[in-house]
Amino acid sequence: MRVTVECYGASARWCGSDAITLDLADGATGNDALDALAARYPDFAARRDTVAIAAGDAIASPTAPLADGDVIALIPPVSAG
Amino acid sequence: MRVTVECYGASARWCGSDAITLDLADGATGNDALDALAARYPDFAARRDTVAIAAGDAIASPTAPLADGDVIALIPPVSAG
């Protein structure tokens, strides 16, 4: 299945792009998507454990299964204020 | 000697007037003025120890001697804000 990953804040620098398309096995979770990114982008791999995933306008569990066509967002450590 | 006492805030209620003239012995201090007021006004006597004295735009020591013609101010407990 195919999942689109939107890269917010510094995560776009770590992955070299604002949006990435991943081909994942059926039943893959958010964690599987993060693993795929970490395998591909060393700068992302170093920060993987600080990054949350959003789906729509909410934080998503990294253990929930994704579906074909899903769009998820990388939420790196925040610096609002 | 003669001293004028200006009564601020609730002290005007305790003494029944905004300003009082006291006749005091030469060399009398702020404390002597407060004693004279306490002797005359029971409502003031009950609050005497909570009241400060100002002279000009500063708090004055109650042990400093007064001079004929001095004007002092009663500063009862404050409630600014």
Add this chain to the structure above:
Amino acid sequence: MSDLKSLPRLRDGALNLADWLVEPQPATAGALNLFAGTVRNIHEGQAVRGMSYHAHRGLAETRLREIEAATEARFGVRAVVAHAVGELAIGEISVVVVIRGGHRAEGFEACRWAIDTIKQAVPIWKEEHYLDGQARFLEGTPIQPVESL
């Protein structure tokens, strides 16, 4: 824009927030803290219709400026404080503290210290007017020196 520092800190009638916020934020500052005190419609269960603020004007002006300077020196911030005198209605502003500082930690501390000190060191007295027509001076705290607080 007038030079705020040159104006009196004691004003007749309710304060207007915008008057006390006209200064620009210093380029080195990252935090702006404001506190304003307003007249409430109830006090210890009694319905209030308004408040009169009485002051020893000379000493109050001196003390407000001392508090401003002490706040700046203690916390390394810019401070402006002001207090109203006279009749105020419910919701109107009686006191303002504005702090401009590097970071929020000292901004909050400076703002809190300034308003706490104003309440204990400035010769101003609140006289509450109740809906039933009665009026009463509020109990206060014996006046403290600015630097003791």
Add this chain to the structure above:
Amino acid sequence: MSDLKSLPRLRDGALNLADWLVEPQPATAGALNLFAGTVRNIHEGQAVRGMSYHAHRGLAETRLREIEAATEARFGVRAVVAHAVGELAIGEISVVVVIRGGHRAEGFEACRWAIDTIKQAVPIWKEEHYLDGQARFLEGTPIQPVESL
């Protein structure tokens, strides 16, 4: 006066204080606390010329409203919060918290909690632009749920 509660909390460009102070003080409130964050001209020794604020707009808007509601529930006050997105110059306002409450104790606590929570729970990222032409995303903190703070 528009109904502030119905407007977005995330705004393009620098915030204007007056926009966030239009609501009347409730008659039961005696304290108004405001905090505003502004862009500083120096960060860790480097000269800064401006800041870009990037956001996950949908989640940031949701989180800002959650923080407003949580502040009101926790501290028994009225709260309004807002955050800027986009390019800001030195001295401009990036974030505002307005608290209207009964007394100053809860006003200061609510204001501090709201800004501390915004900094840890809202998906916004600061990109600093330096005088030498470089730019850098600031290190942040892993995003936290509002209610954990």
